């Protein structure tokens with residue numbers, strides 16, 4: 001077993017990014033699929049876990065397991081300390097001002113539902129507007145639609161251009177006093193676009209409108225600073241960040257979180273309960289009802305340690321080089337249409353091939369040992385905008401290599417052979 | 422033969438490229454839409470029934486090679502069959518793609534349809550191959566709501 005911090009030492013910025021060493025931190029990358037080395041190009045769906053994350057979860061269940069915030073016994077104190085420590089790691093990771101601004105959830109989906117239900121119940125009513133971009137993930141659409149149905153508010157769509165970039169002029173025109181929240185994905189999981197969220201937030205704030213940023217794809221690929229962005233809410237999921245499934249984060253500014261009613265009711269989120277009156281707990285506990293995924297949260301803390309050691313600025317630079325290479329190689333193949341060609345992109349290469357359905361591409365690539373995603377990527381409005389039912393999507397993480405991009409290109413060539421085009 | 426070639430056999434690719442009975446019937450006895458929301462595969466089946474007999478069957482729609490080829494081959498195999506014969510084929514086909522009926526060993530009426538047996542090695546694609554058949558089944562049962570395949 002490798003203890004946290006021992007897997008590899010911090011690197012200075014002038015040593016080359018040692019991807020071979022990084023790959024050794026991820027046990028699954030050594031596995032074979034159908035007799036070939038796994039080429040995992042589906043990190044936008046879920047990233048792989050380094051050994052230190054697996055060990056942290058394992059260590060918790062092996063030696064530290066107890067419930068948090070409830071026991072006076074030794075194990076409960078250990079578990080609570082580890083759990084609270086992970087929250088502070090998340091706080092520093094996002095550069096949030098306070099650790100109580102970090103609400104631990106089950107993932108982006110729950111984080112957004114929390115805001116839509118709690119903020120929505122208090123601040124959004126009939127005739128109000130909710131602005132979302134055309135490229136949102138369903139998890140940043142459906143909770144708002146449900147809210148709109150309940151309250152009579154209206155969801156309005158911020159348009160994009162044919163490269164998959166938000167039309168900022170149009171966006172600015174849509175901002176008006178009826179708009180009660182803007183929801184924007186920082187990096188699109190379907191197109192790879194990096195949206196100018198800082199600018200969009202500034203424009204919204206000029207009119208006093210809060211902004212929720214879906215950081216599911218951004219947190220693993222960019223340095224995120226919620227104070228610099230000045231976003232009101234920021235959501236991400238542990239599993240896209242090399243952490244466990246089942247945990248995620250909602251960052252919210254203290255002023256909003258204080259003003260918002262609880263989302264789920266239950267244990268931990270209360271100070272006292274009687275049948276006459278219940279007093280809610282303080283932040284962040286007010287929004288954390290019930291026993292959390294303790295091992296998952298601790299594993300998320302370990303994943304953040306790992307990314308900090310590896311350094312997100314170096315990760316971003318390495319991944320950009322890889323994406324540029326993949327875009328050039330795949331884009332050069334005849335018959336390929338890239339979906340999402342924004343000037344600022346990260347992590348994702350979505351494409352379609354003339355007359356071949358993405359599911360057929362996905363199946364044949366899988367036979368070649370190359371794992372990609374084929375489908376609508378939970379972003380059907382964006383698919384519709386581009387006039388396709390689905391795309392094939394290769395997505396990259398810092399443990400991927402140029403050789404894997406070459407394997408992808410070979411496998412796509414095989415698809416075209418099978419279909420004789 | 423590799424599993425890729427097993428799945429994407431020439432016959433299947435040919436039905437995908439040149440689907441048979443790929444048109445709208447102007448005055449169908451029954452019309453049924455089928456949709457696989459996960460893939461976006463979508464097709465409509467048109468039936469002309471005469472008593473107990475499927476006199477004509479056509480389809481329209483879009484989808485992956487497997488769903489299109491399967492729909493095309495289905496129309497060829499059930500045209501001129503009785504409703505009971507079509508139901509038998511539906512049942513046997515379903516069992517075959519789910520790996521519950523091995524057409525090499527178990528007696529069956531599948532004929533050319535056994536070319537699609539390779540799908541059983543690809544669990545994620547079984548619903549592609551069966552979309553047309555489920556849609557036909559719904560049509561024969563006289564359902565009128567669009568069919569959603571969720572399995």
Ligand SMILES: Cc1ncc(COP(=O)(O)O)c(C=O)c1O
Nearest residue numbers: 107108109137139189216217237
């Ligand atoms: C951009 C984006 N938003 C939201 C989500 C939802 O995340 P989760 O399923 O972890 O809640 C995803 C994951 O697919 C995503 O890529």
